[in-house]
Amino acid sequence: MSEPNAQKAFPVSWEQLHRDTRALTWRLTAGERKYKAIVCITRGGLVPALIVARELNIRLIDTICIASYHDYKEQGDSQIMKGIGPELAALAADGGSEILLIDDLVDTGKTARIVRDMLPKAHFATVYAKPMGRPLVDTFVTEVSQDTWIYFPWDMGLSFVPPIVS
Numbered sequence: 001m002s003e004p005n006a007q008k009a010f011p012v013s014w015e016q017l018h019r020d021t022r023a024l025t026w027r028l029t030a031g032e033r034k035y036k037a038i039v040c041i042t043r044g045g046l047v048p049a050l051i052v053a054r055e056l057n058i059r060l061i062d063t064i065c066i067a068s069y070h071d072y073k074e075q076g077d078s079q080i081m082k083g084i085g086p087e088l089a090a091l092a093a094d095g096g097s098e099i100l101l102i103d104d105l106v107d108t109g110k111t112a113r114i115v116r117d118m119l120p121k122a123h124f125a126t127v128y129a130k131p132m133g134r135p136l137v138d139t140f141v142t143e144v145s146q147d148t149w150i151y152f153p154w155d156m157g158l159s160f161v162p163p164i165v166s
């Protein structure tokens with residue numbers, strides 16, 4: 001689990017996230033598997049899922065709603081607020097072999113473990129991964145160290161930066 005005072009910061013712009021998610025999609029197309037539906041883990045998986053769905057021309061998209069970080073950077077108990085819907089019941093029946101699970105990142109792997117238990121045969125893809133969660137992900141793009149905090153564009157805004165030399 002990331003500490004509140006992670007040593008390193010890894011800020012990601014909208015453009016970089018778009019590029020990295022496209023790179024994730026290229027990796028996904030390198031395999032033989034074809035997917036009939038995307039299940040994204042809210043909320044962080046929503047933006048990557050949009051981009052992957054557009055690139056793979058998948059229009060059947062569902063969510064698993066999990067909240068595990070209730071305060072800024074502090075991990076609380078995981079809470080499943082919504083599972084997959086009845087429309088995907090047939091696809092989920094064999095464990096989800098034709099389902100692509102998408103999240104923005106794996107950190108400790110706690111969220112990944114929950115969704116893997118729900119859909120053990122689904123392909124689990126994230127844009128970013130930290131070492132603790134990495135073994136739980138099938139495909140990802142960029143690994144950062146465990147003591148790095150990834151700042152997503154929806155959590156940031158433009159602000160003044162003081163000069164290096166003042």
Ligand SMILES: O=P(O)(O)OC[C@H]1O[C@H](OP(=O)(O)OP(=O)(O)O)[C@H](O)[C@@H]1O
Pocket residue numbers: 001041042043044045066067068069103104105106107108109110111112133
């Ligand atoms: O590997 P873990 O230690 O479980 O951490 C990874 C999860 O934490 C974040 O979600 P969060 O629960 O903060 O909710 P959010 O997606 O709504 O921001 C992130 O989007 C992943 O889903």
Ligand code: HPA
Pocket residue numbers: 002069105107148149150151152
């Ligand atoms: O590094 C992170 N950044 C943003 N959200 C997160 N949730 C778990 N780890 C992270």
Ligand SMILES: [Mg+2]
Pocket residue numbers: 041042043044045103
């Ligand atoms: Mg999340």
